[in-house]
Structures are given as structure tokens and as C-alpha cells.
Amino acid sequence: MRGGASTSLALAISACLAGSLVVTFSSVGGAGASTPAGGNAQSLGTLDASSWISRLTPRYIVQFKTTKGLNSTVTDETRMGTDIIDVWDNAIDGFVAPLSPTAVQRLRNDPDVASVQPDATIATTVNQLSPPWGLDRIDQRTLPYNGGYSYWTSGTGVTAYVVDSGILSTHDEFTGVTGRIPRGAYVDFGDDTQYDDCNGHGTHVAGTLGGTTYGVAKDVTIVPVKVIDCDGTSTVAAVITGLEWVIADHDINGGPAVVNLSLGGSTSSTLDAAVAAVIADGMTVVVAAGNDDTDACTVSPARVAGAITVAASTVTDTAASFTNHGSCVDIFAPGVNIQSASISSDSGTATLSGTSMAAPHVAGVVARMLEASPTATPDEIWTAMDTAATTGVLTVPTGDPNKLVYRTPPILPPIPQLASVPGAPRAVAVRAGTGTVTITWIAPSSTGGSPVLSYSTSCSATGEATVTDLDATSPSVVTGLTFGKPYSCTVSATNALGAGPPSGLRTVTPFTTVTEPELVSVTPSKRKATATWLPPVSDGGAPIRGYVVSCTDGLITKTRNAVATSTTAIVSGLTNGTEYSCTVTAKNLAGPGASSDPGLVTPRTVPSSPLSVVATPTSSGASIAFDTPASDGGSDITGYTAVCRSTAVGAITPLSASGASSPIAVSGMSPLKRYSCKVLATNGAGDSRLSSGKTVTPTI
Template sequence: MKAQSRKFIVASSAISIMALSYAAFNQSNTNPTAPVKTNSINQSTTNSLSTTSLSVATPKLKSTIQAPTNSNTPIKNQYIVVLNPLSELPSTAAKNIAQQFGGKILFVYSKAVRGFAISIPETASEQFIQAMQRNPQVNFIEQDAVIQTNLTTQSNPSWGLDRIDQNNLPLSKSFSYENTGAGVNAYVVDTGILSTHQEFTGRIQNGFSAINDGRGTEDCDGHGTHVAGTLAGTTYGVAKNSLITPVRVLDCNGSGAMSGVISGLDWIIQNGRKPAVVNMSLGGSAYSTLDTAVDNLVNNGFVTVVAAGNSNTDACNSSPARAAKAITVAATDSSDNRASYSNYGSCVDLFAPGSNIASAWIGSNTATANLNGTSMASPHVAGVVATLLESSPTATVQTITTQLLSSATANVVLNVAGSPNKLLYNTVSSVTQPTTPTSIVRISQLTGSSVIVSKLGTWRANVIATVTDSNNLPIANATVSGGFSVGGTSVNCTTNSQGQCQLNSGNISRFTSNTKYSVKNISGTNMTYASSSNIVSSVTIYR
């Protein structure tokens, strides 16, 4: 996976996101609030469909808002607010801010990020932005924006499955496999899925939709159905027996809002079943909140595969392609060339077949289409991940990623343009699980604060605990146990990927000037608590 600079600016911006393929079908936009930008080259399907090319100019934003870093279209007066760890509950903050500015709450996030998406009346928009930038509970805000699919279509049969079961050309005209992804959950974050298609019989699970058009998770664009078919279709798929869950975040034109995509990831973290792989064949310009949400998805144990993008440019300028913990996939053609449209660079992890890929389509339960795009490359990789998880369902994300990349065919892709020269290979070997050593853990920091919770002066104490190992590296999934001298004698929390968690007291009388939190224990898998190594073991919080 990638290790690149991810310095983000406190800002307010709205961006929409697109599916990463090159076809846009002539259908009505079911989300009129979100501008659409879809690249359309050509297409051929078993149904007769016309194509259209749409582009929307990016409006100039006010100076107080960070504009998108490339061509994504902002959604006017719509914002994503990311809160600090010590802030009030996102639902409470969203309600209070909506009431203050006459806004409409769109989504509330608790897992992918901590915050909410909100629509603000134009007359109050400037005042809202300034207030959020002054608000100590707000980490940053970004203006919501459009995100879309990346695909193209052609008429020849698919060759992708044939290519990934062999290291070198010529193609063998067959696809050999041992595992089918049985028992693995595949989450397709896209335009939905045609649940009745014969490629998916009996394997579509109840999913989630961020698109409020009454269609639920059913696909009216085709892109999501095609992607799901490549990932897990019985004929066209890599992992032919995976359970498939549609997470619909893009509309009938293959377009949606960043806020909706983040809500889909938030839903997966809260409701997803493991072992699991998540495919995101969509993208837009660099967007810090989406990158954070993707990384948190991975931190929660979901192997996440994303498309590199179709702009023939550096993938590090796009989200979620640049997300540090995602597996980013560029596209090749049948001659092992980097596809002419495919993004490239250090944020790419590997290549997979993406041009002229046949898979399932909408229109009938037997429809198919041939598409081009990094949207088509990504589900090939997600399918291989599912087969690895079938063999080793408890393997970590890092273990699966290491196996995937180490088994890839090296140095066969032409014109990689600074990308790692690795082509997907569908290995049939099981994942080797590394031995996990026991870590000596300690408390390296306790940071206390207080908040008044009533007009009568009742207050609460909050403590951020940081757990590290002997090398001062953060420890995730460590349970910190202890208690307050006043406000709760048994208060615990579990650390995130940064080794931090928050401990909250109960209500404390205004007549009590302070309380002290003391750590009693740290517990977790392969951890040994060394209390004598603590930098600090207690902290006093004043009203």
C-alpha cells in the first residue's frame, strides 16, 4: 500500500464523485442537486443504448473555501463538517448547527469519520463557513462535491479472467481457479446492483442506499452491476460464490456526492460482516475527508480496493485513489500495455485488466456489456482478495495485501509511467499468517478537559488516553481500564489506529471542583501491560 504525504488544509469544500469507467448512458438525473461529470468514449451492449458526454464547469468558490484540486464540481451550499474527538456527539452537533443556520442535515457519521453533512441556505452560507472555522469543536470542513464512475464500453469478449490466471502472454483461452470466495462478503460501493440478474442468483444481500429516489439499491445506471459481475458473477466473476452487498452511493447517471459515499462507508463499518472486501470503482479530485473515511474502513478490518482513475494522470491527485491504506488499481489492455486512459504513479499498487471487459448489465436478467476503465480493473483485484479471504478468513488486511502484491506478476506491463510494475495474478495458495509477537504496552499520554453540560453548572470530565509500545509506536485495539475519583469508578475505552481513545465521566456537581482519572490496566490480544513504563498514569481534570 501507499506511503505518501497527506497534509490537509482546514477548509470548507463540497465535491461530487464519479464511477471510474468511460460510459455515460442517456438517462435522467435522479439527483438534481448534484452536478454530473462523466467521460463517455463509446459503448456496445446487448441492449440498444445511446451515449452522451456531459461536463460541468467548476464554479469559482469564495475565498474562504478550499476549491477542489482538479476538475470535480462543488455542490452549492452543501458541506461536510469533521469534528474533533472531544466534541459533542455528531448527531447533537448537527442538530444544533442546523437549527442555528436553518440547514438540513444530510448524513451523520460516527465511524468512517466523526461529523456530518449539511445543506445550508445560500443567504447563511458565508456566515456558516466563518462560524465553523472559529468553532473549537470543528476539525475542518469541506464543501461537498460530485463523484462518478470511470468506464468505457466495447463489443469484443472479455479476456480479463483469462489473463489473471497466468503470468505471461499469449492467453490460454481458459480461466483456472481453486477458490470461489465462498463465505466472503463483497461490498460494491457504486450505482447499486440489478439483484435479479442471473449472475448473482441467491447471493445478493440487503445493502444501503444514499440516493433518495425510491429505487433502494437497484441499479438504474449499469455500472455497479457490471462491477459486481466482474468481482463475483457466476460466469464473468473472479470470486463466483461470494456474498454480494450493494452500497448505492451513485445515481442513475453514475454520479453522486462525496457526502453520500462517506455515508456508505460509515454504514459498512457499522453493519458490515467479515471476512470482507470493499470495492470502490469511483473517484474524484483529492478530498481529505474521503481519504480519512477509506483509511478508517481499512483500520476496521475491511480490505478496500479502489480504482486509480481514468484521466491519464498521477493517481496521487485523486480520491480515493490516493488513500494511503487502500489497494489502488490501474488498468491494462490485452497486450499488457498500461491502458491509454489509466492513471499512474506511486499511489498505484498494481495493474489489472480493464479494457474491453465483458460482464453483467441492466435491462434484462441476462444482459451483458463490454466496458473499459479502471472501474473494470478494480473488481478483478477485489475478486482475488475474496478468494484469499476464503482460504484465510481471519487474515489481517496487511497480510492479505502483502500476499496479493507479492504474488503479482512482475515486469510485464508496458509504459507503467512510474507505477509499480505488478500485474494481478490469481494465486491459488493460501495466505501465510505471520506470527504476531507480544507487545509491551504503556500509557504515554493522558490529556484531560472538561465541559459544562447544564445551566446549573453540572459538568463532565473527558480524558484522551494514548497507548504506545516500547518503541513509542501507537497500539490499536487496546482496552484502557480505570476510573474517576468522582464521576465513575469504572470507565473503559478501546484505542483506534492512532493508539488513542476517549474516556468520559458521568455528570459531576458544580460544587465539585475537580476529579482524577487513574489507569488500572491495559488489555488486548498479544499485549502485556507494563505499568512501570507509563509516562503518566493519572490526570486531574478541573471544572
């Protein structure tokens, strides 16, 4: 990072320090005063003492068509208690006075009045010639570059906490104004550097934020808070410790302040909470989006909602190849090949790239805004910055804000005019339910100057009645919708002046449970039942996610799950000979639907072999007696078959006879020949195995 080399910088907060972390904070004096470098003058002009962002009673210039109309109205307004500050009848016929919205409307309706315009603050401007390209870019709306950086505020009276790797306090960029670095703090990494920068990152960042040549806010008070070690790494604990000190220091010293965090790492709820606490203390926090070309919402503290998250742009107004992106990015700023102070020497420079370089451009603009409006809140600062941003000039990925930071206009934003209806609610999201839609949102970025009193939701579908809730709160559940039909839903906010514009349409299709499948058959087998079905007539507006086949004997239920494409399933673990009632149920996102009509089934198998076989010879035959099998297989035995085969070599064809019970007579045998006789039983599932054989020799 030395010697002006161009480097893409990525910081990771990682647990890289061995042993216990020793934290020491020290208040250290800054460098002495000298003449500002670069010939850049301090802010000029007169600024109203009250904030142009948060003024409560704005002043208006009322111009009249004639002097007569002026005189008459001045008399009437004075009688009504209007505090007229000045009256003119040479340059124009008019007066200036603080006016309520009602008074403004009354005067605008007066036929003698030519116009009623808000007063505004005007300041003189200083122009820095041949600045770094980042400064050149943020003071103009479009390319090409004009070779200058114009400013009329410079951060005077504002504190910028640079939570980073420290600072080279003797660098020419910081020694031009008395008290530029009045104090600082550091995490003791055991190298005795205090807040001296042994890495270079913090010095570069501070130079872009508030350096006399390379800085956006050239007179801001810089307070370094060293939380990054010489190797460019840190820990979440170290950063939280630094932020703890920032809050304590701000509580002691007070005044407007901005905090720059050009660092980041994996998501950390504790780090996010610490950053949120800094914002809650009244300080605007600017954070780098990160350099991994990924979603900034996966990075802390880039994902903190109240911080201003900055992505990096190039000299040609494109998103930097490395910059993180997505909905957590708030704004872009120059971040590629940025020249600023380095630690190589007291006059050294380095050219670095990264969202670390983009963030201090925005923090510098915040410091300038706070000089003009020292009581502005972080929300008010962001609203003004967002409103002033240059839009539509960047080439950025879909989903990224096409907004480039812009220094506050030469004529500061006008005093707030009459209240208006609120803006559209933001971050509207919809989620389908069973005949319902759940809508969530956050408040509009602008209330129109009057508190939001209520929200209304509206969901409509072709051929269906529009469903509206005039007093909704987020999350709002819209009921009574027709499943399977796509609905377009919006949310609008209402204040005392009426309803604001609706949010963008969000399309969602409500669903319900599926109808019942048609059970075609249930086929029994040994301890099993095979169910076959047809799919439901309606899927309820959501894809079928699977089936459940259930078989119950009234006491015990066995089930089998089947995938959405199945139309058959086997339920196992049943008891043979017990009757079961089986059904099929389909399920979708709404859950299980109605079950099919039941089908009855009795699992079964073949009986066991008959027992105690006895073969008694008869004339040319045998009488085969036996006992019933030990198991009928769960189905009544329908008959028996006796089979006798000659034991002679070459005998093939057996003789058999059937009967309903014992004994069974087998005839046709050859007298005085030896036979082996066996018996099998038959039920609804089929034939059993043959019993053990018994030999017999028929008589003559």
C-alpha cells in the same frame, strides 16, 4: 452503457444534487436460490482452518535418511515436548509437527535429517472454459491466453461491499446462489430506486467481482451500497455516508470482507479519512486509480495509503491510455473492453473500459484470498497479493509498478519459514541542509518475521569519511558533512537476526552559507549610494539566490535586494550629509552568508543658490555681495562664482570672478553699461543653480 457498447467510463464525485441530501439506508432481502449459471463448480478441497498468512506456529515435515535415525529422533523430540502429529516409515521416513524456529534449526543441523520443509495446503482446482479475457489473464503469468480461468476458492463466506450505483439484483449473474445479495443500502436520491441500479456501473462492477460467469469470486456475498445517482455522479458526503453504513454493517455481521470503490474525484481529506476508517475496521479496500491519465496521488480515494489502488491494463499487457499512474498506484488489472453484467435485462451484458473495471478484478482476488484466510488483515492481504503479482510483463510508464494481479497459486503460499532479516526501508527521501542531510523513510514491506529493532543511516562521498548513525529514526538529520560534495545515502533496518539490505542510493549535496562578496566601491549621489561588488569566492555548494545591500547610519538601515546575476545596486532613501556604512551580503539555500567589509559613504547633492544678492557698481566693475545658500547639499561649500552679463542686445560672453566668500569683485566691465549679475555656490557634488540676478551699471 447498455447493449454491449464499448465505453471508457470515468466517474467524478461532484456536488451535483440540488437541495439537501436525504440519506436513507434500508436492509433489503436478496434474490432466491437457483442452480449456478455457466456450470462453474464451487471451491473444492480441504483448507487448513488456520490462516496461511498469519499462522503463529507453522508445521514442518521432517524427512530422515534412515528409519533408525527417525526412531531415535522421534524419541528425543517427544521427550523434549514436541507435539508430533504423525510419523511415517513407508512412503518416507519422517514425521510432521509444529516446530519453533529454534527446533527447525536444530533438526536441520542433525546429521540424520535429510530435509526440513514447511507443510503446505493443497486444493483441487476448477477450470472455467472461454472466460472473459480479464479472468483468462489473471490466472496465468504470460501470454498467449490459454482460454481458461482456474480457481479453487470462490469467495465463499466473504462479503464484498460494492460501493457504487447499486445493482440489478435479479440479473442471472447474481441469482445462482442462495443469499448472494442478502442486504443492501442506498442514498436516497429521490427516485425511489432504493439500491436498484439505474446507471449500470455498479451492476457491471459487481459482475466482474462476483458474477457466476464474469466474476473472479463466483460465490462471494455481494452487498450493494448505492451512493451514485442515475446520471453517474455523486458527492463526497454521499460516499462517506455509504462508508459509514459499511462499517456499521460489518460490525454487526462480522466476517471477512472486501470493499470495492470504483469511483473517485478531486482530493478530499474527509473522504480519505473515511476510507482509512474502513481499513481500520479490518476490511480490505480496493479503489480505482482513475481515468484521467494523470497522477493518481491527485485523486481521492486513490491516494489513500492503506487502500489497494488499481490501474488498468489492456489485452496486450500495456497500460491503458486513460489510466492514472504514479507512486500511488499499487497494481494493474485488466480494465479495457471488459464484458460483464448490464441493466439492459436479467441476462444483458455490456463491455466497458476504465479503472472502474480493473478494481473489481483485484477485489475478487481479495475475496478468494479471504475465503482461504478469513482472519487475514488488510496489510497481510496486500503483502500476499504483492508477493504473488506477475512482474515485468507489462509495458507501463516509468514510475508505475510493473505488477499485474495474479490469483493465488494453486498450492497456497507455504507456512512462514524461519525469521530472516528485514527488507529494505521504503520511500527513502533525502533533503540537503547546511552541512547536513535529512533522510526520511517508511518501514520495510517485510520485517522478516521479527520486529524491526532499529534503523541505521549511512552517507558517503568520495574522499570523505562515511557518516553513520546506527540508531536513527525518521526523519534523521545526518551532520558533519562536507558542503558542496555529493553524498550517497542509504537506510537499513535491523531485527533480532541482524541488519537487512540497504535501501537504494539517494544522492544529495549538502551546502553551507556563501562566503562574503568583495565590496569594490560605494558612490554617493543625492539621497542615494551605489554599491559595486565582486561575487563570493565560494557559493557554499548551492547556487547564489541573490544579494542584499545594506546602508546604516547607526540608527536607521536602508536595504536593497539584487538578483543573483547583479554586481551593482542602488540604495535609496538616504539622508544627504549623513555618513553611512554599507555592506553587501549574498544568500543561497542556507540563508545569508557573511557580509562584505563595510564601505563608508555620505550621500550629497549640489547646494542651493546663494541668497540676498546685492550688486554695487565700481569703476569698470562691480562688487557682488550675497548670503550663503540655505542648504549646502550635504557637502561643504568650497567656493562661489559671480557671473555678470551685459544686458545689451547681442552680448554673449559673461564676465565672472570666484571667491571663497562674499563679496566678490568682478572687473573688466564697460563703464556706464548695464549688467545683470548672479552668484552660484560649489561643493563636492558640483555647482548650484545661479541665484536671481541683480542689475548694476559700472562707473568710469
